[in-house]
Amino acid sequence: MGIIEIPIGPQHPALKEPASFKLYLEGERIAASNVTLGYNHRGVEKACEARTYIEDLYLIERVCGICSHSHSTCFISAVEEVAKLEVPKRAKYIRTIIGELERVHSHLLWLGVAAHEIGFDTLFMYSWRDREVVMDTLEMLSGNRVNYGINKIGGVRRDISEEQKEKALKAVDALEERTKYYIEIVNSETTLIGRLKDVGKLSYEDAMRLHAAGPTARASGVDRDVRRDDPYLVYDEIPFNVITDNHCDVLGRTIVRVKELIESYKIIRFALNNIPQGDIAVRSPRRIPAGEAFSRYEAPRGEDVHYVRGNGTDKPERVKLRAPTLANFASITYMLNGGYLADAPIVIAAIDPCFSCTDRSISIKHIDSGKENIMDWESLRQYSIDWHKNRGFNAKNIQLKVK
Amino acid sequence: MLLSLFYIVIFPGFIFLSVYGCMVEYMDRKLYARFQNRIGPPWFQPFADFIKLIGKEAIIPEKADKAMFRILPAFALASASATILYIPLWSTGALFSFKSDLIVVLYLLTIPTITFFIAGWSSTSLYSTLGSIRTLTQLFAYEVPLYMALLGPALLAGTWSISEIATFYYENPLLALCNIPGFIVAIIALQGKLERVPFDTPEAETEIVAGSFTEYSGRYLALFRMTIDIEMLVLVSLIGAIFFPVYFPGNTVLGLITYFLKTIILVFILALVRSLMARLRIEQMVKFCWKYLAPAAIFQILIDVLVKGAL
Numbered sequence: 001m002g003i004i005e006i007p008i009g010p011q012h013p014a015l016k017e018p019a020s021f022k023l024y025l026e027g028e029r030i031a032a033s034n035v036t037l038g039y040n041h042r043g044v045e046k047a048c049e050a051r052t053y054i055e056d057l058y059l060i061e062r063v064c065g066i067c068s069h070s071h072s073t074c075f076i077s078a079v080e081e082v083a084k085l086e087v088p089k090r091a092k093y094i095r096t097i098i099g100e101l102e103r104v105h106s107h108l109l110w111l112g113v114a115a116h117e118i119g120f121d122t123l124f125m126y127s128w129r130d131r132e133v134v135m136d137t138l139e140m141l142s143g144n145r146v147n148y149g150i151n152k153i154g155g156v157r158r159d160i161s162e163e164q165k166e167k168a169l170k171a172v173d174a175l176e177e178r179t180k181y182y183i184e185i186v187n188s189e190t191t192l193i194g195r196l197k198d199v200g201k202l203s204y205e206d207a208m209r210l211h212a213a214g215p216t217a218r219a220s221g222v223d224r225d226v227r228r229d230d231p232y233l234v235y236d237e238i239p240f241n242v243i244t245d246n247h248c249d250v251l252g253r254t255i256v257r258v259k260e261l262i263e264s265y266k267i268i269r270f271a272l273n274n275i276p277q278g279d280i281a282v283r284s285p286r287r288i289p290a291g292e293a294f295s296r297y298e299a300p301r302g303e304d305v306h307y308v309r310g311n312g313t314d315k316p317e318r319v320k321l322r323a324p325t326l327a328n329f330a331s332i333t334y335m336l337n338g339g340y341l342a343d344a345p346i347v348i349a350a351i352d353p354c355f356s357c358t359d360r361s362i363s364i365k366h367i368d369s370g371k372e373n374i375m376d377w378e379s380l381r382q383y384s385i386d387w388h389k390n391r392g393f394n395a396k397n398i399q400l401k402v403k
Numbered sequence: 404m405l406l407s408l409f410y411i412v413i414f415p416g417f418i419f420l421s422v423y424g425c426m427v428e429y430m431d432r433k434l435y436a437r438f439q440n441r442i443g444p445p446w447f448q449p450f451a452d453f454i455k456l457i458g459k460e461a462i463i464p465e466k467a468d469k470a471m472f473r474i475l476p477a478f479a480l481a482s483a484s485a486t487i488l489y490i491p492l493w494s495t496g497a498l499f500s501f502k503s504d505l506i507v508v509l510y511l512l513t514i515p516t517i518t519f520f521i522a523g524w525s526s527t528s529l530y531s532t533l534g535s536i537r538t539l540t541q542l543f544a545y546e547v548p549l550y551m552a553l554l555g556p557a558l559l560a561g562t563w564s565i566s567e568i569a570t571f572y573y574e575n576p577l578l579a580l581c582n583i584p585g586f587i588v589a590i591i592a593l594q595g596k597l598e599r600v601p602f603d604t605p606e607a608e609t610e611i612v613a614g615s616f617t618e619y620s621g622r623y624l625a626l627f628r629m630t631i632d633i634e635m636l637v638l639v640s641l642i643g644a645i646f647f648p649v650y651f652p653g654n655t656v657l658g659l660i661t662y663f664l665k666t667i668i669l670v671f672i673l674a675l676v677r678s679l680m681a682r683l684r685i686e687q688m689v690k691f692c693w694k695y696l697a698p699a700a701i702f703q704i705l706i707d708v709l710v711k712g713a714l
Contacts, residue, residue, distance in 0.1 A: 194681075
C-alpha cells in the first residue's frame with residue numbers, strides 16, 4: 001500500500017470548527033501533514049476600526065465563545081491604559097473572579113472534548129454535567145452563561161453581593177470535589193493513559209522553538225504563565241502555583257489542565273474572601289486620547305495578546321489581537337508527524353484549538369494552477385469587482401428605481 | 404412445513420429477532436445513558452430510527468460497485484438471523500440442531516463482519532476503506548480468543564453441538580463454574596465483534612467518520628443497523644446458552660422468562676464495559692487480544708482438559 005491522503009476537515013466529526021488537516025498515511029502511520037486555515041476569516045480587526053470603543057468591547061467579547069472574558073479583559077486593559085483610567089480594586093477583583101471561573105469552564109469543556117476524541121464518552125458526559133455548575137455560577141454573577149458582558153470601560157457592570165458570594169463559594173467546593181475525582185481518573189484509568197501517554201510528543205526544546213503557549217507549553221516543562229510573570233488585574237496579590245509537567249505529551253497536557261482547575265478554585269476562593277469594598281467603576285470618557293498600549297492575558301488556552309492604538313477619537317485607529325491558538329499552531333504539524341491516524345484527533349484537540357478566534361487572513365488558492373496568494377484589502381475589492389464584471393455585472397450600470 | 408415457516412419468519416425467526424433486537428439496542432442505549440448520567444432514549448427509539456432510515460433516500464456513490472452495495476446488507480442480515488435457529492433459547496434443545504452446529508454458528512456469525520469489510524471496500528471512499536481494513540485487522544485479533552473461549556466448554560462437554568453442550572451443563576451445573584475465565588474472555592471479545600468501546604476502532608467517528616458505513620444511507624444503512632442489533636442478540640443468546648445453564652425443561656413460560664433475564668444481564672455487562680473505557684488504538688487492540696485474551700482462552704481450555712481428565 002502506498003501513501004494515501006486522508007482529509008480531516010474542513011468538515012469532520014472530530015473538529016468543532018472548520019480547519020483542514022491533510023494527513024499523508026503509510027498504513028496507520030502519519031508520514032506527513034499539512035494544515036490549512038482561513039475558513040473562518042471574519043475581519044474582526046477591521047470591524048473594530050469602524051466601531052467605537054464601547055461597541056468594540058461587545059465585538060471583541062464575541063471573538064471566542066469560550067474565552068470571551070479573556071479577550072474582552074485583554075482589550076479593555078489596553079484601552080484603559082491608553083485612557084489612563086484607574087480601575088477600582090473591587091472591579092479588578094470581580095474581573096479576576098469571572099476570569100478564573102471562565103478558566104474552570106473552559107478546562108472542564110476541554111476535558112470532555114478530549115475524552116470524546118478518544119471515545120471515552122462517559123467522562124465527556126460527566127465533565128460536561130459538572131461544567132453546568134460553573135456555567136450557572138457565571139450566570140448568577142454576570143447574568144449570562146456565555147459572553148458575560150461584565151466588563152465596561154473603567155470597571156465592571158455588576159457587583160457581587162454577599163449572598164452571591166456564599167453561593168459561588170459553595171459551587172467551588174462542589175467543583176473541587178469533582179475535580180479531585182477527575183485527577184484520580186487521569187492518573188489511574190488504564191485505557192485513558194494508554195491512549196494519551198507518548199502521544200503528540202513535544203519536548204521542552206521543541207516547545208520553545210515552536211513558541212508553544214499555555215497548557216501546551218507548560219506540559220512540556222516550560223514554566224511560563226503571564227499571571228505570574230507579568231501580573232495583570234490583581235494576580236500579584238493572590239497566591240497560586242503555576243502547574244508544569246514533564247510528560248511532554250497529551251497526558252501531560254491533561255494533567256496540567258486538571259491541576260490548574262484546583263489552582264483556579266484557590267484563586268476564586270481567595271478573591272471572593274478578600275474582595276475589598278468600594279466602587280465598581282469609574283466614569284470613562286467617550287473619546288480615548290491618542291496613544292498605544294499592548295496587553296497580555298493568560299487565557300485558558302494560553303497567552304492572549306491585544307494591541308490598541310487610539311487617535312483621540314471615539315474609534316480606535318488599529319486593533320491587533322492574537323489568540324493563543326495561533327501560538328500553538330506551529331506545533332500541531334510537528335506533533336502529528338510520525339503518530340497514528342487514531343491519535344490525530346486527540347493531538348489536534350490537545351492544544352484546545354479555537355480556529356475561528358485565530359483566523360486573520362484568507363489565502364486564495366487557484367483551482368487550476370494550485371497557486372496560492374494572500375490578498376490585501378484593496379486587491380480583494382478589485383478582485384471582487386473584476387469577478388462580477390467578467391460575469392456581465394457592472395455595479396456602475398445599476399440604477400435604483402424608487403416607486 | 405408450516406411450522407418450519409413459522410419458526411423462520413415469526414418465532415424465533417426474523418420478526419421476533421428484529422423486535423427483540425431493537426429492544427436489546429434500546430436496553431443497551433438506555434443503560435449506557437444512565438451510566439453516563441443522561442436520560443437516554445424512549446423505548447421506541449430504535450424502531451423509530453429504523454422506520455425513519457427506511458423512508459430516507461438511499462444514495463449510492465458513483466464509483467461504488469452498485470450490485471454489491473445493494474446486496475451486502477441483506478446478505479449480512481440473513482446470515483445473522485439464520486444463526487438463531489441453532490441456539491437453544493428457552494429450553495436445552497434448539498429448534499434445529501445437528502452434530503457440529505457450534506462451528507456452523509460461529510462461521511455464520513463471521514459472515515456479517517466480512518460483509519462489513521466488503522461493504523466498506525466496495526464503497527471506495529477513503530474513510531470506508533480505512534474502516535474496512537480496521538474491521539479485518541480487528542477480526543484477526545478477537546476471533547481466535549472468542550472461538551477458543553467457546554471451544555473450552557465444548558471440549559468439557561465432549562460435543563460440538565450447542566444443544567448438547569447446554570444439556571450437559573444443565574445436568575452438571577457445577578462444571579459450568581470451570582468456564583468463568585472463558586466467559587470473561589468471551590464478553591471482552593464480544594465488544595470487539597460488535598465493534599463497541601473499547602474496541603470500536605473500525606467505526607471510530609472522530610477519526611474515520613463511520614468506518615465501513617460512511618457511504619451507506621437510507622434502507623441499506625437501516626438493514627446494516629438491524630444486522631448489528633440482531634448480531635448482538637444472537638451473540639448474547641449464544642453466550643447465555645453456553646455459559647449460563649439455567650433452564651426449565653417442560654415449562655416454556657419460565658424458560659422464556661429466564662432467557663430474557665439472561666439476555667438482559669449480559670446486555671447490562673456489555674453496556675457497563677462500554678461505558679467504563681476509552682477507545683483503544685488498533686495496534687493496542689491487537690496487542691491486547693494476543694497478549695492477554697488469547698492466553699486466557701488457552702488457560703480456559705487447559706482447565707477444561709484437566710477437569711475432563713479428572714472426571
